[in-house]
Amino acid sequence: MAIPVETFFLAPEAEGTLQAQIQQMIAQGILSGRFRKGEKLPSSRKLAAHLGVSRITVTLALTELQANDYLESRDRSGYYVSENAPEPPAFAAPSPRSDTIDWARALGRRFTGGDTPEKPQDWARYPYPFIYGQTDPALFDHANWRHCALQALGQKDFQSLTADYYDRDDPKLIEFIARHTLPRRGIIAQPVEILVTMGAQNALWLTAQVLLTQRRTAVIENPCYHALRDILMQSRCHLAPVNVDRDGLPPEALPDAADVIFTTPSHQAPTNATMPLARRRALLARAAEMEALIVEDDYEFEISFLRPPLPALKSLDTEGRVIYVGSFSKSIFPGLRLGYLVGSRSFIRECRALRASVLRHPPGHIQRTAAYFLSLGHYDSLVRRMGQVFARRRSAMEAALAEHGLDVAGRGVFGGSSIWMQAPEHVDMGRMDARLRAKGVLVEPGHPFFHGENRPRNFYRLAYSSISSARIAAGIERLAGELALSAENTA
Amino acid sequence: MAIPVETFFLAPEAEGTLQAQIQQMIAQGILSGRFRKGEKLPSSRKLAAHLGVSRITVTLALTELQANDYLESRDRSGYYVSENAPEPPAFAAPSPRSDTIDWARALGRRFTGGDTPEKPQDWARYPYPFIYGQTDPALFDHANWRHCALQALGQKDFQSLTADYYDRDDPKLIEFIARHTLPRRGIIAQPVEILVTMGAQNALWLTAQVLLTQRRTAVIENPCYHALRDILMQSRCHLAPVNVDRDGLPPEALPDAADVIFTTPSHQAPTNATMPLARRRALLARAAEMEALIVEDDYEFEISFLRPPLPALKSLDTEGRVIYVGSFSKSIFPGLRLGYLVGSRSFIRECRALRASVLRHPPGHIQRTAAYFLSLGHYDSLVRRMGQVFARRRSAMEAALAEHGLDVAGRGVFGGSSIWMQAPEHVDMGRMDARLRAKGVLVEPGHPFFHGENRPRNFYRLAYSSISSARIAAGIERLAGELALSAENTA
Numbered sequence: 012m013a014i015p016v017e018t019f020f021l022a023p024e025a026e027g028t029l030q031a032q033i034q035q036m037i038a039q040g041i042l043s044g045r046f047r048k049g050e051k052l053p054s055s056r057k058l059a060a061h062l063g064v065s066r067i068t069v070t071l072a073l074t075e076l077q078a079n080d081y082l083e084s085r086d087r088s089g090y091y092v093s094e095n096a097p098e099p100p101a102f103a104a105p106s107p108r109s110d111t112i113d114w115a116r117a118l119g120r121r122f123t124g125g126d127t128p129e130k131p132q133d134w135a136r137y138p139y140p141f142i143y144g145q146t147d148p149a150l151f152d153h154a155n156w157r158h159c160a161l162q163a164l165g166q167k168d169f170q171s172l173t174a175d176y177y178d179r180d181d182p183k184l185i186e187f188i189a190r191h192t193l194p195r196r197g198i199i200a201q202p203v204e205i206l207v208t209m210g211a212q213n214a215l216w217l218t219a220q221v222l223l224t225q226r227r228t229a230v231i232e233n234p235c236y237h238a239l240r241d242i243l244m245q246s247r248c249h250l251a252p253v254n255v256d257r258d259g260l261p262p263e264a265l266p267d268a269a270d271v272i273f274t275t276p277s278h279q280a281p282t283n284a285t286m287p288l289a290r291r292r293a294l295l296a297r298a299a300e301m302e303a304l305i306v307e308d309d310y311e312f313e314i315s316f317l318r319p320p321l322p323a324l325k326s327l328d329t330e331g332r333v334i335y336v337g338s339f340s341k342s343i344f345p346g347l348r349l350g351y352l353v354g355s356r357s358f359i360r361e362c363r364a365l366r367a368s369v370l371r372h373p374p375g376h377i378q379r380t381a382a383y384f385l386s387l388g389h390y391d392s393l394v395r396r397m398g399q400v401f402a403r404r405r406s407a408m409e410a411a412l413a414e415h416g417l418d419v420a421g422r423g424v425f426g427g428s429s430i431w432m433q434a435p436e437h438v439d440m441g442r443m444d445a446r447l448r449a450k451g452v453l454v455e456p457g458h459p460f461f462h463g464e465n466r467p468r469n470f471y472r473l474a475y476s477s478i479s480s481a482r483i484a485a486g487i488e489r490l491a492g493e494l495a496l497s498a499e500n501t502a
Numbered sequence: 503m504a505i506p507v508e509t510f511f512l513a514p515e516a517e518g519t520l521q522a523q524i525q526q527m528i529a530q531g532i533l534s535g536r537f538r539k540g541e542k543l544p545s546s547r548k549l550a551a552h553l554g555v556s557r558i559t560v561t562l563a564l565t566e567l568q569a570n571d572y573l574e575s576r577d578r579s580g581y582y583v584s585e586n587a588p589e590p591p592a593f594a595a596p597s598p599r600s601d602t603i604d605w606a607r608a609l610g611r612r613f614t615g616g617d618t619p620e621k622p623q624d625w626a627r628y629p630y631p632f633i634y635g636q637t638d639p640a641l642f643d644h645a646n647w648r649h650c651a652l653q654a655l656g657q658k659d660f661q662s663l664t665a666d667y668y669d670r671d672d673p674k675l676i677e678f679i680a681r682h683t684l685p686r687r688g689i690i691a692q693p694v695e696i697l698v699t700m701g702a703q704n705a706l707w708l709t710a711q712v713l714l715t716q717r718r719t720a721v722i723e724n725p726c727y728h729a730l731r732d733i734l735m736q737s738r739c740h741l742a743p744v745n746v747d748r749d750g751l752p753p754e755a756l757p758d759a760a761d762v763i764f765t766t767p768s769h770q771a772p773t774n775a776t777m778p779l780a781r782r783r784a785l786l787a788r789a790a791e792m793e794a795l796i797v798e799d800d801y802e803f804e805i806s807f808l809r810p811p812l813p814a815l816k817s818l819d820t821e822g823r824v825i826y827v828g829s830f831s832k833s834i835f836p837g838l839r840l841g842y843l844v845g846s847r848s849f850i851r852e853c854r855a856l857r858a859s860v861l862r863h864p865p866g867h868i869q870r871t872a873a874y875f876l877s878l879g880h881y882d883s884l885v886r887r888m889g890q891v892f893a894r895r896r897s898a899m900e901a902a903l904a905e906h907g908l909d910v911a912g913r914g915v916f917g918g919s920s921i922w923m924q925a926p927e928h929v930d931m932g933r934m935d936a937r938l939r940a941k942g943v944l945v946e947p948g949h950p951f952f953h954g955e956n957r958p959r960n961f962y963r964l965a966y967s968s969i970s971s972a973r974i975a976a977g978i979e980r981l982a983g984e985l986a987l988s989a990e991n992t993a
Binding site: 026027031034035038039042043052076079080081095097098099102109110111112114117118119120121122123125126127129130132135144145148151153156157160162164165166167169170171172173174175176177179191194195196197209212213216217220221222223224228238241242245269315322328329333336340344345346347355356357358360361362364365367368370371372374375377379383385387388389392393394395426479484486 | 506517518522525528529530533534567570571572586588589591600601603605608609610611612613615616618620621623626635637639642644646647652653655657658660661662663665666667668670682685686687688700701703704707709711713714716718719729732733736739795810812813820821822835836838846848849851852853855856858859860861862863864865866867868874877878879880882883885886903907911920962966979
């Protein structure tokens with residue numbers, strides 16, 4: 012039985028090398044049961060002609076499939092589906108189910124419906140993406156990341172790649188964080204005081220689970236990172252929002268009692284305010300008085316291109332009162348999902364046990380690759396390069412904003428990757444968003460950052476982390492045009 | 503100012519290429535503030551002689567550091583610490599803190615103290631590692647994994663590597679699971695019914711959070727996977743353990759009412775029983791009667807080298823009653839942390855929102871690498887090769903167990919990677935463990951798998967997934983010797 016050459020086709024949207032596509036096409040034919048054991052494949056000459064590819068490519072694919080036991084070659088008569096080829100399933104798949112479960116009753120808890128907005132996956136298609144937190148291909152050091160990943164895939168790192176670490180982390184990454192990353196923030200910590208997390212998001216989530224219950228109170232900044240508020244809502248604790256000012260969270264505005272204070276001293280998210288040293292000391296003193304813990308999200312400290320960053324709040328802590336959240340996802344790339352928690356031994360121990368239950372550990376390969384990227388100095392170079400480029404983009408943005416008379420609500424004096432903006436009061440930036448997108452402009456509406464019922468709708472975030480300098484002026488011009496139109500319509 | 507050559511030394515335990523070590527040593531000197539801007543480095547000749555390495559290696563390291571702006575070269579006078587080199591921190595680190603927090607009060611919830619035992623990180627050092635769930639370097643297809651990872655690091659996959667997917671997954675991996683992996687288990691599912699998870703552990707955890715509360719009841723098998731019991735304990739639901747028999751979970755033994763039934767039909771963990779088709783149908787009928795959901799952990803279905811696997815329980819489900827948990831971590835490698843959940847749209851939607859809050863998404867690079875490894879057929883080859891080798895190891899183990907008259911409590915008739923064993927009743931395998939380790943033998947004591955207060959202490963798991971055939975007989979002999987000694991001491 013020969014399989015007719017017409018059975019073979021390369022999918023028009025297929026990716027990968029031609030050889031890989033051919034291998035895949037044949038392997039899937041066998042796995043799906045379309046090609047049976049002992050059936051003869053067309054000759055490489057015929058197949059090459061039919062597919063319109065070179066014969067050597069077809070031969071390489073067939074040889075590889077033979078090595079993997081999908082095919083066998085018989086003397087000079089060509090390739091056959093191997094007797095040892097993987098078995099297709101012996102049973103037929105049923106027709107699609109009709110769901111009869113009452114899910115409204117069956118779900119014990121709901122996690123949808125939080126404040127975190129749906130963000131556009133297709134941001135790169137917009138000509139003016141003032142989007143926050145995505146990687147700019149023009150800035151990222153892809154070559155060196157690839158190099159480090161390759162090293163971490165080597166035979167010597169087999170264990171760190173493959174092993175079940177149970178509740179542990181890659182010792183190399185922990186060592187680098189303890190010996191190099193934290194000292195630069197003024198923090199001295201032992202390995203047992205450090206836990207690697209799936210980004211800062213995961214660090215904040217673990218912290219909330221371990222520290223908060225329905226009977227406890229958490230102070231949050233207002234406005235603040237919306238995903239943090241969702242995390243805290245899920246813990247069902249009492250929330251005490253405190254309005255931030257130009258210097259971040261004001262200690263004198265804290266409530267009389269609270270258990271945990273969440274703050275972003277390096278760059279307040281989203282206003283970009285940096286908390287001055289005197290206020291940091293005051294905050295620590297106030298927390299000690301209240302017997303509250305402080306969770307310091309050291310947000311964007313590394314994006315400090317205007318002035319060198321202040322030491323972390325944690326570096327001033329002599330009591331173990333501050334829990335520190337760091338992230339590599341922001342400055343390397345968000346798809347990395349790598350951050351860390353630093354805190355007292357008893358706290359880290361509980362976070363470690365919870366993390367083990369939730370997911371065991373962040374993948375070893377990712378941890379080891381990051382360890383290499385950091386220790387070879389590529390990370391610092393990357394951050395420096397980002398700072399230089401961000402400085403230029405920021406100047407372009409400041410100039411364009413001034414030209415069009417748009418109101419800045421918060422600009423970091425240390426740097427950052429965005430500017431916090433305020434439209435005229437009548438403008439609903441949530442609605443404006445659709446109109447801006449139609450013009451190719453992507454900004455981030457600000458209302459999800461605010462707490463409570465009557466959130467201001469006229470704020471927005473304008474990031475310069477993923478848009479080139481050259482496009483900033485034209486993007487701001489379009490934005491200003493739409494805002495002006497909306498003012499006319501109201502008048 | 504020249505930096506004396508004596509300042510440089512290669513750490514004796516350092517890893518990586520010599521060039522990388524030299525780069526790292528110099529970069530760290532700059533980052534820690536030991537080497538200052540404008541200081542002159544020793545010549546490459548001197549440095550090479552001092553370190554005992556070739557001059558070209560030193561030159562390559564210096565050139566790379568220059569490219570990264572750590573160093574600058576001045577005419578012919580050599581290398582200097584660059585004026586643009588990264589800044590060391592301007593502040594001194596404080597002396598170690600004394601922790602004054604009352605953590606007993608500060609911790610809102612505790613997650614330590616569960617049933618999951620501490621497992622040996624150094625298992626590979628034991629001559630007779632009958633350990634479960636670690637990767638055997640002799641079996642894993644490292645070359646092709648590396649190849650796929652490299653492809654996923656390419657320019658074309660930049661987006662899947664770096665992007666913040668928010669709450670989404672790699673569409674390529676989802677597509678492969680929907681079109682190829684699930685159909686082989688008899689399951690038809692749409693992409694919106696699939697969620698990628700950080701291994702089966704994470705899938706079970708998400709499921710428990712979404713379905714269970716303090717007011718709900720979960721059926722678990724007894725014995726069962728200890729980490730599942732820890733997950734359920736944390737959800738504070740009521741637990742109804744049901745003793746398994748030679749065919750797995752008996753539907754007639756289920757309690758009158760329950761909300762969710764957790765089961766492992768392919769290979770019961772840890773007894774390896776496979777649930778026959780008739781019992782699967784009975785279980786589904788019973789669950790429908792009780793209006794309970796079933797969570798099917800399709801544990802080790804792929805390790806079926808004795809008979810082809812039965813279709814998944816989920817394939818018989820016409821109501822959306824079964825939630826399916828699959829894993830790639832087991833058969834590829836556990837450090838991968840990759841699994842998936844399949845269930846009704848409403849259920850997956852809540853799991854997706856919770857996952858986004860906890861960690862956003864599993865790293866894109868890992869997802870894409872797995873998608874390539876699967877679609878090129880390497881995964882199937884790997885599983886087939888594992889099956890062949892496991893079959894030989896299992897024969898060797900069966901022979902040795904028979905020779906020494908050790909009691910088998912559960913052996914999979916479809917395959918699996920371990921045998922469930924029963925020592926004489928007086929033997930405490932928890933205590934025996936230390937004595938066996940001293941003899942180089944690593945087994946897994948069985949009591950953490952059991953529920954409740956009076957757990958049997960004489961069961962243990964003997965895996966053949968990480969020990970070579972050649973070592974099995976000698977390992978079992980030592981095990982039998984220790985068990986015999988213990989019988990004498992009791993007599």
